[in-house]
Amino acid sequence: MAKQMPPEYYQCLEEIQALDFVLVELNLYLDTHNHDFDAIQQFNETAKLSMQLKVEFEKKFHPLMNFGRSYSNYPWNIDDSPWPWQV
Amino acid sequence: MFTQFKYWKPFVGPFDPCKPIRVKSYSTPPQLYMNFQPPGLPQFTPQEALMAGTLWPQLYSPYPDPQKGGNPHG
Amino acid sequence: MFYYEKKLQYPVRVSTCNPMLAKFLIEQYGGADGELAAALRYMNQRYTIPDKVIGLLNDIAMEEFSHLEMIATMIYKLTKDATPEQMVAAGIGDHYVNHDKALFYHNAAGVPWTASYIQAKGDPIADLYEDIAAEEKARATYQWLIDISDDPDINDGLRFLREREVVHSMRFREAVEILKDEQNQKKFF
Numbered sequence: 260m261a262k263q264m265p266p267e268y269y270q271c272l273e274e275i276q277a278l279d280f281v282l283v284e285l286n287l288y289l290d291t292h293n294h295d296f297d298a299i300q301q302f303n304e305t306a307k308l309s310m311q312l313k314v315e316f317e318k319k320f321h322p323l324m325n326f327g328r329s330y331s332n333y334p335w336n337i338d339d340s341p342w343p344w345q346v
Numbered sequence: 347m348f349t350q351f352k353y354w355k356p357f358v359g360p361f362d363p364c365k366p367i368r369v370k371s372y373s374t375p376p377q378l379y380m381n382f383q384p385p386g387l388p389q390f391t392p393q394e395a396l397m398a399g400t401l402w403p404q405l406y407s408p409y410p411d412p413q414k415g416g417n418p419h420g
Numbered sequence: 421m422f423y424y425e426k427k428l429q430y431p432v433r434v435s436t437c438n439p440m441l442a443k444f445l446i447e448q449y450g451g452a453d454g455e456l457a458a459a460l461r462y463m464n465q466r467y468t469i470p471d472k473v474i475g476l477l478n479d480i481a482m483e484e485f486s487h488l489e490m491i492a493t494m495i496y497k498l499t500k501d502a503t504p505e506q507m508v509a510a511g512i513g514d515h516y517v518n519h520d521k522a523l524f525y526h527n528a529a530g531v532p533w534t535a536s537y538i539q540a541k542g543d544p545i546a547d548l549y550e551d552i553a554a555e556e557k558a559r560a561t562y563q564w565l566i567d568i569s570d571d572p573d574i575n576d577g578l579r580f581l582r583e584r585e586v587v588h589s590m591r592f593r594e595a596v597e598i599l600k601d602e603q604n605q606k607k608f609f
């Protein structure tokens with residue numbers, strides 16, 4: 260896994276990080292505001308967008324999640340990509 | 347409207363060995379003033395939110411004190 | 421169960437090889453008010469807290485693990501290619517002789533993490549007040565770290581983490597409001 264990640268990797272990653280951050284914020288907010296209909300709608304829409312970005316990311320770079328939440332290429336590439344503390 | 351830093355003037359004695367800091371400050375971030383977050387507050391864009399560390403400008407707390415030009419205790 | 425997602429919550433960057441900063445940052449890795457303590461505290465309190473706020477403790481615990489990973493990333497990058505001489509010069513020779521570059525759960529003074537840093541009292545108000553205090557203490561630690569760090573990229577990450585403590589404190593305060601709400605009693609009695 261000596262290969263470098265291209266600049267596009269960092270850009271795509273940050274787009275996902277931004278959407279997933281909105282999801283974390285809305286999630287904690289909804290934990291104490293469980294009747295906020297608009298926030299729930301925004302949460303669901305953002306979740307959908309995030310999933311779409313992750314499908315694209317995984318096609319281009321590497322699987323994001325373990326234990327069957329992401330598909331692997333051949334050969335097994337769930338471990339064969341740099342780890343978050345390395346990139 | 348609240349402020350995010352409070353200032354106080356500590357006693358300065360003639361025998362204090364270090365150069366006195368005449369005005370000291372401490373942080374009073376926004377969660378201290380919001381009992382329960384009201385619904386529908388204005389939001390940052392996702393990119394801005396990630397950079398700020400919160401989705402809501404009203405919960406954003408800058409540090410160090412911007413009034414002090416980045417000098418935290420001066 | 422838990423799944424791992426191969427990404428950080430926030431893009432952590434480090435400008436310079438600076439092992440001394442790693443020595444200070446480790447306070448938030450294995451210190452009393454650090455991310456490990458936070459994650460384990462909420463993760464453990466969630467079993468016995470009233471149902472209305474279990475979700476919040478669970479989710480904040482999860483986020484704290486993401487913060488632990490961010491702090492670890494900073495420490496890892498700050499020391500990764502430092503020579504033993506640089507480690508000694510930075511004042512972490514004592515860490516080096518015991519752990520080489522490996523991270524370890526201790527605070528900035530080298531005191532190993534202990535469960536006595538955290539509490540689970542079983543009384544929801546007592547537990548949530550501890551949680552609020554823990555968030556404010558973590559916020560303060562990030563302030564003092566920002567004060568002594570001159571790495572702009574590290575400070576960017578630390579500012580993010582400090583802001584998260586503000587939001588967590590907000591949510592725990594709301595949890596107290598939910599639990600003390602008189603209106604809910606009427607529905608049940």
Ligand SMILES: [Fe+2]
Pocket residue numbers: 458484555558584585588
């Ligand atoms: Fe926190």
